[in-house]
Amino acid sequence: MLQDRQDTQVRMRPSWYLLGPAFVAAIAYVDPGNVAANISAGAQFGFLLVWVIVLANAMACLVQYLSAKLGLVTGMSLPEAVGNRMRRPTRLAYWVQAELVAMATDLAEVMGGAIALYLLFDLPLLTGGVITGIVSLLLLVVKDRRGQRVFERVITGLLLVIAIGFLTSLFVAPPPVGEAAKGLVPMFAGTESVLLAAAMLGATVMPHAVYLHSGLARDRHGHPDAGPMRRMLLRVTRWDVGMAMLVAGAVNLSMVLVAATNLQGLEGTDSIEGAHAAVANTLGPTVALLFAIGLLASGLASSSVGAYAGAMIMQGLLRRSIPLVLRRLITLIPALLILAIGLDPSRALVLSQVVLSFGIPFALIPLIRLTSDRPLMGDDTNHRLTTTFGWVVAGLITLLNVVLIYLTVAG
Numbered sequence: 001m002l003q004d005r006q007d008t009q010v011r012m013r014p015s016w017y018l019l020g021p022a023f024v025a026a027i028a029y030v031d032p033g034n035v036a037a038n039i040s041a042g043a044q045f046g047f048l049l050v051w052v053i054v055l056a057n058a059m060a061c062l063v064q065y066l067s068a069k070l071g072l073v074t075g076m077s078l079p080e081a082v083g084n085r086m087r088r089p090t091r092l093a094y095w096v097q098a099e100l101v102a103m104a105t106d107l108a109e110v111m112g113g114a115i116a117l118y119l120l121f122d123l124p125l126l127t128g129g130v131i132t133g134i135v136s137l138l139l140l141v142v143k144d145r146r147g148q149r150v151f152e153r154v155i156t157g158l159l160l161v162i163a164i165g166f167l168t169s170l171f172v173a174p175p176p177v178g179e180a181a182k183g184l185v186p187m188f189a190g191t192e193s194v195l196l197a198a199a200m201l202g203a204t205v206m207p208h209a210v211y212l213h214s215g216l217a218r219d220r221h222g223h224p225d226a227g228p229m230r231r232m233l234l235r236v237t238r239w240d241v242g243m244a245m246l247v248a249g250a251v252n253l254s255m256v257l258v259a260a261t262n263l264q265g266l267e268g269t270d271s272i273e274g275a276h277a278a279v280a281n282t283l284g285p286t287v288a289l290l291f292a293i294g295l296l297a298s299g300l301a302s303s304s305v306g307a308y309a310g311a312m313i314m315q316g317l318l319r320r321s322i323p324l325v326l327r328r329l330i331t332l333i334p335a336l337l338i339l340a341i342g343l344d345p346s347r348a349l350v351l352s353q354v355v356l357s358f359g360i361p362f363a364l365i366p367l368i369r370l371t372s373d374r375p376l377m378g379d380d381t382n383h384r385l386t387t388t389f390g391w392v393v394a395g396l397i398t399l400l401n402v403v404l405i406y407l408t409v410a411g
Contacts, residue, residue, distance in 0.1 A: 018236045020152035021216035022244035024305060025064055027155055028209035029057075029248035030162050031105075031302035032112015033352055035295055036272055037199040038252055042259025043269035045193055047175075050183030052197045053256055056204035057249035059393045063205060063364065064213050065241045066371045066382070066390065071214035072233055073380045074370075075223030078214040079316025081376075082366045094362065095317040101207045101359035102310040103334050108352040109136075109306050110335035111345045113299025115272050119292040125339045133332045136303035140328075143308070148219055158301035163251050165294015169279060169287045170254040175261040183260075198357045198400055204252060205397065207359040208309035210367060215312045226379055234380070271344065307331060357397065364394040 041049045070078060079098070083091050113132030117123045123131070143151035188194050217237060224230040259275065262282045268274030272295070280288035307328055315321045338348055368390035374381045382390065 018221070018233065019240045019243070020149065020156065021068065021213065021220050022064060022237070022240040023156045023159055023247075024152055024216055025067075025209045025213040026244035026248040027159060027162075027298075027301045027305045028105075028206040028212070028309075029060060029204055029245070030159070030166075030251045030298055031109050031206075031306075032115070032272075032295060032299050033105075033108035033199075033356070034204070034252055035112065035166075035255060035298065036108075037196060038255035039259045039263070039272065039275045040270055041193075041196045041200055042256040042261075043263040043266070043275065044196070045189060046260040046264050047180050047183030047257070048187065048189055048193060049197055049200060050180060050253070050256055050260075051186045052200045053204065053249065053253050054184060055186075056201050057245055057252065059397075060205050060248070061241055061245045062386070062389060062393060063210055063367065064245065065238060066367055066386075067210050067213040068217035068237045068241065069234060069380060070367065070371050070377075071216070071218035072221055072224065072230065072237065073377050075218055076214070077218060077312055077316050078211050078363070078367055078370070079313045081214075081316075081370050083317045083319065091317055095313070097359060097362055098207070098211070098313045098317065099310070101356055101362075102306065102313060103331055104352040104355040104359075105206070105208050105306045106303065106310070106331040107335045107338065107348065108356075109299055109303035110332060111299075111339065111348060112272075112295060113303060114335075114339060115345055116292050116296035116299055119273065119276050120289075120296060125345065126336065129332070129336050129339045132299050132303055133328060133336075135300050136307060137328045139300070139304035140307060143304075148216070152220075155301050155305065158297045159247065161297040162294045162301070163247055165290045165292075165297065166251050166258075167254050168290045169258045169262075169283055172283050172287055173258070173262055175257040180257055180260075183256075194400070194403060200252075201357050201360075201397060201400060205357075205360055205364075205393075207356060207363040208306055208313070210360075210363040211313050211316075212305070212309035215316075230380070357400075360397050361394055364390070364397070368394060 038053070041052070067078060070076070070081065074081060076084070082094065086094060110129050110132050114125045114128030117128035117131060118125055139151070139154065142154060188197065221233050224233060259269070263269040263275060263278050266278045269278050276288055276291055279291050310331060311321060311327055314327070339345065368387060371377055372382045372387045
């Protein structure tokens with residue numbers, strides 16, 4: 001009876017009302033690590049790595065849809081589904097790598113927020129990091145007390161701020177179309193370009209977003225039985241993922257294009273602060289202000305989403321949860337330590353994205369295997385072509401990381 005009433009309520013709602021989970025997951029695709037990696041790529045190599053953004057965003061669409069489908073069909077988050085198939089020692093080892101990836105994620109997000117507060121208000125980086133951590137915790141409190149839909153609206157609003165902040169500069173100084181189009185041809189130019197490509201990939205196909213989206217879709221839509229209701233929700237989910245990834249992809253691409261058009265060859269653009277100063281000099285203070293506001297929104301939103309994902313990973317793999325405040329403090333420590341000892345925050349941001357890229361196979365391989373498992377997924381098992389594309393994605397990412405290790409060691 002309860003299921004029938006919920007199904008009737010869902011049928012009465014317009015499809016747009018069901019959108020939202022993918023926009024929360026998409027925040028992970030426009031976090032401060034993206035800013036550092038994408039601007040560094042454009043400033044150093046021009047339009048050379050445009051293809052990485054386009055390819056990574058296409059990969060992200062497939063991956064995020066599979067994650068959401070897993071949550072809807074099985075009623076489990078990806079960490080739960082993985083944990084149920086592992087013995088305790090393996091599950092603990094898997095959790096350790098996932099937790100390290102979550103900490104690298106938090107490092108990028110908190111440091112990005114700290115840099116933005118420094119640019120906007122000249123606050124010390126350590127103070128900005130603490131403020132970013134506190135605000136991200138408040139956003140999680142909103143989620144716990146007001147529910148997921150209110151949290152989705154807040155995060156989607158911040159996503160809009162991020163888009164305005166970074167897309168504005170693209171319209172102020174449009175890139176040369178011909179030169180940008182040449183960047184669609186896959187190629188590298190030495191070890192540093194491979195390092196940046198791995199960073200861009202790690203910043204775009206985010207492991208914690210893959211883990212999180214399955215739980216977001218389940219918590220928002222429940223676990224509908226096979227039939228018309230599930231098919232409708234899966235169709236809405238495809239639109240949700242497509243629109244969210246379109247926004248995230250446009251923001252990421254704009255960063256590379258703007259840096260390649262306006263910052264290439266300028267000194268100091270290997271840091272976010274230097275890039276901000278260069279934007280102010282070339283495009284004006286208003287565009288630079290919007291850049292900093294977009295970066296701040298990115299840091300605040302992504303740090304809360306990252307902490308949310310970390311809690312879901314812990315609950316799924318360890319089968320226990322800890323208070324949000326304690327978890328927030330634990331994952332804040334590495335970022336605050338780096339800010340306190342004065343390491344280059346922009347370089348740390350790029351390297352954190354490389355760490356994230358090494359965590360991607362541990363999320364993708366189980367996701368593809370689980371969504372291809374007919375006893376688990378039933379009629380919603382992946383089509384063979386989908387599974388093939390999934391393995392190609394996982395293989396390309398793994399290959400890029402192997403090449404990165406070889407070139408780094410050999411160099």
